[in-house]
Amino acid sequence: MIESQVNPYKRRVFKALLFITALGGLIFFLINFNRGLFLLASLELVAGGISLWLFFQVYRKLPLAKFRQLTMTYVLIFYALMLFALTRSNVSSNIYIWVQVIPLISYLLLGLKRGFLMTLFFLTLFVLSFLVFIDLPVELKEAASVANIVFGTLLTWGLSHAYEKATVDSQAKLKKMASTDHLTGLNNRSLLQTYFEAAQSQTQFKYKQLAVVVLDLDHFKVINDTHGHDIGDLILKNFSKVINDCVNHPNHAFRIGGEEFCLICANTSLEQASILAESIRTQVSAQKIEVDGEALTYSVSCGVSVSDDKHISFKALHAEADRRLYMAKSSGRNLVINQG
Incomplete structure (x- = not known):
């Protein structure tokens, strides 16, 4: 069957993420502004504003292609801001736990194939950035800290992929059952x-x-x-x-x-x-x-x-x-x- 409608589940998930991101953008703007990280704070405020705008866009009846454009816009802005924040000095060392949400958000919003590619691209980009450009904080140079981040991220990636794959397979099976004559297979x-x-x-x-x-x-x-x-x-x-x-x-x-x-x-x-x-x-x-x-x-x-x-x-x-x-x-x- 030709896919032409927005998945209601993904629509609800996207609206929840946009609301949380808009609220988080305001809170982190206040926190980082008080810490003197003015550029980061400004970008977080802008990202929060964009999330709020997207939130109201999703309430409208959207064709599937438009919805995909909005989700891709959100993911690219969110990940780009995350990468920028990770490269700043004086940020909290526990900011690196945000890397672990990349697979989760990618698969929830973009689906199996695009979610995998987006996760692979940004995680590769993060790894290369840390290896080439960024000097990790002292507390993150310990083997245990690195292992926690790496395996935590891989676990999130694996679970997200397995869950989305099972969802896609079950939906395909249900669609086939709904559109196929059970006796003849036509x-x-x-x-x-x-x-x-x-x-x-x-x-x-x-x-x-x-x-x-x-x-x-x-x-x-x-x-x-x-x-x-x-x-x-x-x-x-x-x-x-x-x-x-x-x-x-x-x-x-x-x-x-x-x-x-x-x-x-x-x-x-x-x-x-x-x-x-x-x-x-x-x-x-x-x-x-x-x-x-x-x-x-x-x-x-x-x-x-x-x-x-x-x-x-x-x-x-x-x-x-x-x-x-x-x-x-x-x-x-x-x-x-x-x-x-």
Whole structure:
């Protein structure tokens, strides 16, 4: 499924971080101003102000791309200020514990891939800065102090990565379960509009023809009533396998419901879509399923419609294919109709 909406969980996390950062920017401004670190204090006040501005931006309804821009802006400003603070003299020695929040914030806001890359980049930058440019305080030159910071940071990184990976995997599994027909393994009707729009976009840049094929198993109710639903389910599984064997990307197959199926084919002419439907029909007719020692056969009727209108809706194109499907049914079944 195409990701297009902001994750509500990440939105709440971002708002909480912005509020804390805005409040922290004010507090650290007062602390460092009183300590005579005027430049650092000013930057912290600016960062707090930016966080407050971002906080109110997030309350608006944002597209995913805009939300990602805001989170990346926050992360870059926060880490750059942190690096600047660590290089100042007269700062508290325990400021180095802030390095350990880098993996946590990166993964929470940026996700698995970008979170990993951002963590790797900034931690590498911090290490190089300390090795080349910065003279560590005496208390941090002890092996135990260095080990605490290093292993504490690695532990945070490892846990953040493992948690985000588990979250991504579980979300992907839930999305697949929600969008896949459990019996046939094909997409269910919830993805029809999404994939139709995606196929429509592909069609506009290439051959400018978009096809919809509607397929319906013949006399399926009779098969269920005569042989039972287990045999009906077996036929549906076999039929879905035929579809998978015949179609390939960017053809998308769906089980609309019951014994009705649909194909959305980008950059496909009427002739090509008809050949595809005929190939499925022929393979289905050749199938023999053994039931109680007898060979059971079944057939499928198909309706095909094609359009080069870039503004046509799925409803309109599907209705035309569906009308031709019923022409195939009324003409004796086990047919492909692409005209009329």
